[in-house]
Amino acid sequence: MTADTSTRYREFKMPDVGEGLTEAEILKWYVQPGDTVTDGQVVCEVETAKAAVELPIPYDGVVHELRFEEGTTVDVGATIITVDVAPGSPAPEPAAAAGPVAAAGEAAGSGTPADPADPAAPKGRQPVLVGYGVSEASTKRRPRRGTPVPGQAAAAEPAAAAIQAEMNGQAAPAPAPAPALVPDTEPAPGRPLAKPPVRKLARDLGVDLATITPTGPDGIITREDVHAATAQAPSAVPAPETLAAVVAAPAGAAAPVAAGRETRIPVKGVRKATAAAMVGSAFTAPHVTEFVTVDVTRTMKLVEELKADKDMAGLRVNPLLLVAKALLVAIKRNPEINAAWDEAAQEIVLKHYVNLGIAAATPRGLLVPNIKDAHDKTLPQLAVALGELVSTAREGRTTPAAMQGGTVTITNVGVFGIDTGTPILNPGESAILAVGAIKLQPWVHKGKVKARQVTTLALSFDHRLVDGELGSRVLADLAAVLEQPKRLITWA
Structure with a gap:
């Protein structure tokens, strides 16, 4: 039958x-x-x-x-x-x-x-x-x-x-140990333990996982182990132009195809989605960008003080943390900027919560996960959330839920030594802040020219719902907090 x-x-x-x-x-x-x-x-x-x-x-x-x-x-x-x-x-x-x-x-x-x-x-x-x-x-x-x-x-x-x-x-519950189970980092018995993003990195860099001594828990090979292996064997590292192509291509994309003097890289995954989102945003929302240069010497001193504070022990404290907190204060004082334009309904949607997006460059491409309800977090809580967001993105573990529902975004171009830029809005959001490099520069302070820590901020906003006066107030308030960080207390 x-x-x-x-x-x-x-x-x-x-x-x-x-x-x-x-x-x-x-x-x-x-x-x-x-x-x-x-x-x-x-x-x-x-x-x-x-x-x-x-x-x-x-x-x-x-x-x-x-x-x-x-x-x-x-x-x-x-x-x-x-x-x-x-x-x-x-x-x-x-x-x-x-x-x-x-x-x-x-x-x-x-x-x-x-x-x-x-x-x-x-x-x-x-x-x-x-x-x-x-x-x-x-x-x-x-x-x-x-x-x-x-x-x-x-x-x-x-x-x-x-x-x-x-x-x-969300955090996944830990499974009960069972001898018959094979860890999800080991696709076949006898092979080195490594998570899929780490295996992808090793393939891209031409590193044999079997030659690496793992340092992670339970003998798992980490990204740091792979990078250390490439440093010990320079001959295994691809040429700079090849490595740049690999980093630019999303994970899992077909290998770049070289033909004569050109290399073609298939547009897939994160790169494809980012391109579509940026084109849609640039040609849908009328962008306006305003700039301000600010003396952040006092903020940098506060960063050093917080690093030594016992309440911040073990937390990642850096200028981005205080910039994020300052932006949240500026949004609280000017809540109209935390909004979205609903084209279908022809409505402006004011949001009474802030899901703060942080643009992160990863091997898979540009990701913008966000910190849910960032407006309700204390400084230590915000530091924890930022640290988890960055480490998760670098390890390739960012979930779809973490990248949905953002309201305002920060992109820190200063880490690349760039003074500032004109960032494009994340689709569905009304504002994005670019933070430039903090440099020691001559600055007029109390009537005298002195060396001060200075940075330039750029705020892009959707001119359909944010006019120049509102955008200027937000940027001015942000600069005022970074110049006098005690306003984090008096204005909060």
């Missing part, structure tokens, strides 16, 4: 892992046709325009077909993998022989969708990806059925609750 293919083969479709995104790129498959998978097991890693995310399969069975190759950009809703949920049944006669991986251009989603009433479907469990919903039953961990077979990529099998927490930008 021939098995019913409509109930035997279950299709797993590309979910919307970023709330409204239309496509994602498959970075890495952790399984191959013939591998046994269990409900909740991670089968692949994908990259959207916002973050790299691991996808768990919601079925038990045997992998029947991978529809797309690594490096392929797939539309949300397209079938990416099919699973034989009744592997003991006789296989139906195939219409045509199918290879282990379908061609990238093959039409996806051609199979019969799974029927919720299908008796072969898992009972009491809903898919746990963003956009799919989650049930209480799905948050329970299922034990693995034995160890992986040789040649099978051993992927992490995190609990559904941990996956959902990561999607929402």
Whole structure:
């Protein structure tokens, strides 16, 4: 008797892992046709325009077909993998022989969708990806059925609750230790322990992970270990022009193609999303940029004092922290700037909260995660949030939720030695502040020319809802706080 293919083969479709995104790129498959998978097991890693995310399969069975190759950009809703949920049944006669991986251009989603009433479907469990919903039953961990077979990529099998927490930008609960589990940093037994972003970095720099002595917890190789290995072996470091191309390209993008005197880099992932957002912002919102040069000598002294303060012990204290706090004070005094333009409704949306975005340059491209409800945070709390935001972005662990809902952004071009710039608004926001380099310069102070710490600030704003008078007040208040940081107390 021939098995019913409509109930035997279950299709797993590309979910919307970023709330409204239309496509994602498959970075890495952790399984191959013939591998046994269990409900909740991670089968692949994908990259959207916002973050790299691991996808768990919601079925038990045997992998029947991978529809797309690594490096392929797939539309949300397209079938990416099919699973034989009744592997003991006789296989139906195939219409045509199918290879282990379908061609990238093959039409996806051609199979019969799974029927919720299908008796072969898992009972009491809903898919746990963003956009799919989650049930209480799905948050329970299922034990693995034995160890992986040789040649099978051993992927992490995190609990559904941990996956959902990561999607929402929350801390994931620590799983109970189990000897049969393989850490998510080790895709196959015997291979060096390293997280996917670290493996990507090692590939880009031409470093063999097997030659690195790990310094991370539980023997995990860190980014610092990879960079240290490149410093010890200069011959393994790519040429500067090649390295620049790699950094400019998003993670998982196809390798740059060199032809004669030019190199072509596919525009994908973060770079593609950033380009579209900047073009849309530049040609939708009428930008105005104002500048002010300010003496921040007292602010720099306060930074040094805070570093020695026991209440700030262990926290990252730098000028950006006080600039962020000063901007929050300026917004509190001029709340109309914390708004958005709703084109469809023809309304100005005033926001009574501040989700403070911090532009971060990462190997994946420019990301702008934001600190939720920054206006309610004390200085130590703001320091903690800034530190976590920066370290998470550098490690490639920024979640889609962390980059949604921003209201105002800071971009610190001063870290590159740049005096200032004319930043483009983050879409949906009304203002963005560029902070220039802080330099020792001659300055008239109390009637005499003295060497003072000076910086230049640039505030770009949407002239549809922020007129010159409001923008000028915000910039003037910000400069006043940085010149006399005691106003952090008197104006707060």
